[in-house]
Amino acid sequence: MKEVFSLLIKDSGLLWQGILQTAYMVSVSMLLASLFGIPLGIGVVVSEEGNILENKAINLILSTFINITRSIPFIILMVALIPLTRIIVGTSIGTSAAVVSLTIGAVPFIGRIVEGALKEVDGGVIEAAQAMGANPWEIISKVLLPEALPSLVLGLTITAISLIGYSAIAGAIGAGGLGDIAIRYGYHRFQTDVMIKTVVLLVVIVQIIQNLGTYLARRLDHS
Template sequence: MLGQGTGETLYMVGSATLFSYLFGLPLGVVSVVTETNGILPNSKLHSCLDKVINIGRSIPFIILLIAMIPLTRLIVGTSIGSTASVVPLVIAAVPFVARMVETALKEIDQGMIEAAQSMGASPWQIIKKVMIPETMPSLILGASITTITLIGYSAMAGVVGGGGLGDLAIRYGYYRYQKDIMFLTIVLLVVFVQVVQSLGNYLSRKMDKKNK
């Protein structure tokens, strides 16, 4: 059971992290470049995106998890299991990722962007060759934080039969009072978090040295 629960947790977290960055990274980039002093200023679009991101981050995951059951069932055909859990995990993580990306991009020295503009670089070239590479260490750390957050969220998904270690802890550790199962799931989750954080720190330092 622990092996299956571990596999389901890795599947849920890995898939959710991938899809959340697939949508969240562009969202964060667009939010930055459309600011008043951005390279593609558009106050209306920026204001709209900012509100959407704030609203998405304001909803507690356990409430979102339950509220998304109809949509989850519509998308994957069921509201239980590890695949079904990926849907609310992604929706919860996208605004989180977008805000972290936005924060990282705002750390860039404006002089570098102005220098690229003076050399005739297009907005896309500035994003691709200046903004993203220069913030890569911060983006990697952000990815590790996002993954750790999703590990915690995936455990909460067990409340509604979402599968993974959280489901195992609730069904056996809580409902059946099997404290050994509860203890082992906690240990495994702690190990996952430590591994992800250590890997993120290592890759961030390596990328920072490469940029220097």
């Protein structure tokens, strides 16, 4: 009985460490990816033909970048970014190293989400703002983003959930987190109970994030 209790305590500490590592990877990469992905998505929309900052060359460059980077499987992207990761964080393994790949992998994803959300904004609202003399920056900051905010929240929620899945993949190759625990202990050491616990924890975390995102989107939707 004491051995079973000790094992449970040990597992609890191990799983808690995995949760913290996963939370670190997802939260930091989500923040950094948003800082780059949101402007990227805005740039694609406003540079389109007939939009407020029409520029076909810039639009082509941004769209091509998104299409190319989104087409690369994450596991291949992680391997390809090893040299860059070593330059940025000094190592290619661990949670901080995984943040580099997770961030770069999420940027184009967020870019497309932002693009889709902004395109849902009624064109009449933009035309009304232009008629009132609003400049492009005012249209972006006071019209496009506020109007698209509920859709943006839902889209970023989807991104966060995807990053949890990517972090599990990163964990399988030494990045830490719940994915690393599931592979190292659950699979390689044949500890099925540890595997089940990590899966349950991942499901719970995803449900919490999804419900929170849905709640915030509803609160922000004033239509």
